[in-house]
Amino acid sequence: MGKIVSSRKGMGSHAVRWYILVLPVRHRGDPARALRMEADRSVKRDEAMLEYFAPKYIEVKRKGGEFVPTERPLLYNYVFIRSTEAEIYRRQRSALHAYSFLPRVHSGGESHYPYLSDAEMRNLRWVAEAYRGELPVYVPESGRLVKGDRVRITEGEFKGVEAVVAVQPGAGHKEVVVCIEGCLWVPLMRVSAGQYEIIGLNESGKHVYTKLSNERIFQGLHKALRNYHSRGGVTDADRALAEEALRAYGKLQMDSDVMRCKLASILLMAHTVLGNREERGELEAFSRTILPLLKAEQSRALLLATLYGCTDNNMYYHEAHALIVPWRKEPDMKKSKRQLLQWLDDYDEWLGHRG
Structure with a gap:
């Protein structure tokens, strides 16, 4: 093997x-399987730990009438190994023979194998994490539907038919009762969870807005998120405020998309501060379902900003910035927009994405 020339003089193959390594095009299966096995062997041999990154995403497929999540490689057959060229060569000869470097990059008489800087890898991990938790298929919970929402039946003899929620769950009802439009011969039917998708939200609700316009709780939870993302973590006062918010708003049913966005924002922050991952995950999934249906710009902005601030998800980061940042050019900006801009700036600072 000839002498390896690096783009950084003096470091050579020991940088x-x-x-970036890649598996053959014909390769099928988990691209990280051999890497995991080699990492385990390194531990048993008391060698330096093999550090690698093989991002995946979750794909949901229907099998036997049920949705089954499966993991698939995010970047086809590409993997990333943090090591030296010499060490990777050694591991290739023993266990990683299926993995290959990408072609060398030549510039100014020097060459090196393609690689990412530590900063670029941190950003890639951040982006990949957004996809790892993303489920392309979400079955909305019937408990989050309200009378007047529009749904499309996806299973059973009425598959493809649009309907309006006539009776929402609660008060003894375990299922959604919908009115099938254009089918006078079957005015009402019961639809179980998993047999419908939301296609429209009720916009006729006239709930009193002051119920959710509690600035003390809203601003307090926002500040609690700052502590949540800091090294010190949340305080007892933060947890007490989050618990108060759940007691006050956790069981509310909102009849309009605007109010449901505000409610979801409060509950997302409260569950995040309390570390309730499962509850926050359910709210996040529901929020993803209704986001495409929202017509009110500020409601959509509030929900996206809150999702970004609670999850540090790369996709929410870009969607929130694309919607909110252009407001800076408005000459007479509303107070509510100024607050959302400030919140977005706060999240960028707390999450390390400023500039």
């Missing part, structure tokens, strides 16, 4: 970097 530790995030090198």
Whole structure:
């Protein structure tokens, strides 16, 4: 093997970097399987730990009438190994023979295998994490539907038919009762969870807005998120405020998309502060379902900003910025928009994405 020339003089094949490797096109299966096995062997041999990154995403497929989540490689057959060229060569000869470097990059008489800087890898991990938790198929919970919402039946003899929720769950009803439009011979039917998708939200609700216009709780939860993302963590006062918010708003049913966005924002922050991952995950999934249906710009902005601030999800980051940042050019900006801009700036600072 000839002498390896690096783009960094004096470091040669012993520079530790995030090198990009790829499996053959014909490869099928988990691209990280051999890497995991080699990492386990390294531990048993008391060698330096093999550090690698093989991002995946969750794909949901229907099998036997049920939705089954499966993991698939996010970047086809590409993987990233943090090591030196010499060490990777050694591991290739023993266990990682299926993995290959990408072609060398030549510039100014020097060359190196393609790699990512530590900063680029941190950003890639952030982006990949957004996809890892993303489920392309979400079965909305009937408990989050309200009278007047529009749904499309996806299973059973009425598959494809649009309907309006006539009776929402609660008061003894375990299922959604919908009115099938255009089918006078079957005015009402019961639809179980998993047999419908939301296609429209009720916009006729006239709930009193002051119920959710509690600035003390809203601003307090926002500040609690700052502590949540800091090294010190949340305080007892933060947790007490989050618990108060759940007691006050956790069981509310809102009849309009605007109010449901505000309610979801409060509950997302409260569950995040309390570390309730499962509850926050359910709210996040529901929020993803209704986001495409929202017509009110500020409601959509509030929900996106809150999702970003609670999850540090790369996709919410970009969607929130695309919607909110252009407001800076408005000459007479409303107070509510100024607040959302400030919140977005706060999240960028707390999550390390400013500038």
